[in-house]
Each structure stands twice: as structure tokens, then as C-alpha cells.
Amino acid sequence: MPPYGWIARLGDWWQARADGRAALPSTEPGRPAGTPTLEEYHQDFLARVHRERLRLDLEIAPMHQSRAALGARIPETEQALERVRAQLDAIPVLLDADQLAVRRGGETDTPDDVVAARRAREHEATRRPLVDEAARLHAQLTQMRVEYARLRSSIRASELVGATRVRRLHAQVMRRVSAYERHLVRRHPAGDRIGPALAAQHPVVPGWVAAAETGDPGDPGTVPTTGPTTGPTAVPTGPPTGPDPAPGTTGPSTPTFRDLGAPTPQE
Secondary structure, eight states: OOOOOHHHHHHHHHHHHHHHHTTOSOOSTTSOBSOHHHHHHHHHHHHHHHHHHHHHHHHHHHHHHHHHHHHHHHHHHHHHHHHHHHHHHTSOSSOOHHHHTOOOTTOSSSOHHHHHHHHHHHHHHHHHHHHHHHHHHHHHHHHHHHHHHHHHHHHHHHHHHHHHHHHHHHHHHHHHHHHHHHHHHHHSTTTTTOHHHHHTTOOOOOHHHHHHHHOOTTOSSOOOSSSOOOOSOOOOOSOOSSSSOOTTOOSSSOOBTTTTTOOOTTO
8 A cells, every 4th residue: 555645635635726726616506516626636536446456356365265165064964864763763872682583594593692793793784884874975065064164264364454454545545535635625616615526526435345344244154054055255346225326326415526538537
């Protein structure tokens, strides 16, 4: 983040006095709101916000992919575990006396204790693979749930870092706007009436920042149990319906220099 030193501050003061002497912004109806300097601040802020969003997307995209894959595997593993447990429930842990006394071919003269031991070994050989498979699936399911929660926590932390960086960028650009407007209203012929025209071009924090800061308070990191989860949360491309306008908007529907087709300082 570039520092806001005295050289930049003096440049903003000088530009504010020049715009004030030129009576910008105009208070006449139908004239564009704001000034080219405020438009430059706004566009510079948007460029920095888009760069932060791109950096964040590149960072969390692999985590979203891994999380989506786990979201598809966890329900499948749960269903496999339920099938194995159903098979285990159908097989008793121990055989009763009648089942232990069942004789096979060639066991007519075999002692009863030997026959019972053979039937117990056969029963254990049938049940043991299912027990081992259930234990393996349970351990695998626990590991996937832990990884799913870890990925969610990492994504959440990255989003909070990105939101904080955008908040710092917004605070910095608003420092420049405040220094500029403080000198502008002193030099402008109608300095007491240009406040609404200036506020129309104030940079606004994008909606995804507030969404990242708010998160999902009711979701402590649960994993899917009935089906796969969706992929990364889509970033809204249109203007949200809340108090925060989407990136690229300028607040109230007041004509600005960009709306009227006039060249901005960047052009």
C-alpha cells in the first residue's frame, strides 16, 4: 500500500484549489456531479480492489476445488459405511448353541467342542472383513471431515485478510478525498452547497467485503451429510440490494463526468 506522504497531500491541496477556482463541481441543474479528480480517486480505488479480489481468488481457488471434491466424497463414504453397518447388523456377534452345533460333511464323529470351535472360526472369518471395512471407512470419513473443516477455516481466513486489505485501501483513499474536499469547499464559490455533488463520487466498499466479514454465523463448519456441496461462492456481478453499491457504481443516480461521456483523467 503506497504511503500518503506530504508530497501527495500537497498535490491534492493544489488540485483542490485549482478545481475550486474553476467552480468544479457545478451547482447548475443537469451538470455532472463531482470533479475529474474525485473520478480519478474512484477509478484508482476500483483498480486496487479488483487487484485484491483477483489475488484472493487465485489464492483460494485450489482450496475451493479440494473442498468441493471432499463435499462429493463425504456423502458417498457415509453411504458405504451405512451399507457395511447394515451387513454387520444382519450378522450376530456370537452364534447361539444350535448354530455352534451344526455339523458339516465328515464331522459325524467329531467331538462337539471341535465342531463348535470350527463354526466359531467360520463365523469370525465371515464377520471380521466387514468389521475391518467399517473401521476403515469410519477413519477415512473422520479424516475427510477434518480436512473439510480445515479448508473452510483457511478460506474464511483468506477472505478476512482480503476484506481487511480493501478496508485499508478505502480508508487511505478517503483520507485523500477528505484532504481534497476540505480545500475544495474553501475555494469554491458555492462551497456550502456542493456536498451532495461530491458525495456522489465517493469510493464505496464492494459488497463482497461485507459478506466476507459477516460470513455464516450459523454455520460453524459443518460438512455435507446428504449430498455434495457446491463450489466456490460466486461473486455477485450486479449491484446488490443492500446499502453497499457494487464495485463500479458511484452511489446516487446523479450524472457524473463518466456518465456524460467526458474523458476522465485516466483517459
